[in-house]
Amino acid sequence: MSATPSTILVVEDDAIVRMLIVDVLQELEFSVLEADGSERALELLEDTARNIDLLMTDVGLPGMDGRTLAAKARELRQTLPVLFASGYAETLEIAEGMAVIGKPFSIDQLRAKVKSMLINA
Template structure:
């Protein structure tokens, strides 16, 4: 594949969970940006030189919930796809153009979800 890897911003306040997600995505040849909270994520989103093809965020973040972060992300990058990860995915109302995956998820589930969103 000659084109550069797609870039995914992973927003997850649990270091171990974030590390696992990042490992899986990197194994799948995605380029990954890591944020421990919404503030860090917004810094990435505001850097117009940084390509972000997908933002994957936990719903429960220390500084702002994932839904609020998704709204902010859409204000900065109007068409960014968002994937929410939540232990309560079945009960989550997902806004238009956004997706969710229930925790815990398997590597295969994550791969299929991300590939599906990015059209791979």
Template sequence: MPLLVVEDDDIVRMLIVDVLGELGYAVVEAADAAAALNVLEDAGQSLALMMTDVGLPDMDGRSLALRAREARPLLPILFASGYADALELPDGMHSIGKPFSIDQLRDKVNGILAG
């Protein structure tokens, strides 16, 4: 099942998608919250996890996560932020601090998906 990566910085998004692909994950990309919501509201698109930046141009990541949970109540959500330690997260949501290593991303995603 694919992972949804929501990141407005094209280079950062490309790097995350490449790393996740090398780790064996299928990835669906979104450059902003509007594109992510289109994916989330597509009942034909299965998703295992959504990874989102906290700062997006059209909606903050927390608001996007709450909207994602309306469409997919059980979807695990991973926030990527330079301020991950300061985030207050609702149940079932996780964070990883930017910058992160390939190993940190792998371990975090694997841990979330293992449940």
């Protein structure tokens, strides 16, 4: 009997980038929810019946940016691990239980980062 796959919420406003990330995560046998921005992501996060094990968000989202989204997500789900994707990863200050993956990233980098965050969650 296999364990239920972890659910990852991917927030990325670029449809092509979002599709690629979702495809990779699904190939790695994760369950994936997707949002094209912070408003949709918050709707999913507010649904407490929905299991979400990891929030992966772009930092540079239109409107509410990824950092603000992460703060709001943590208000709703205090222990939710957050993975930021950013082209400026080295300049990003992050809180406990959060990590950054620099864009562009490889499939292997994404796999390793996501798995390490879910193990340590």
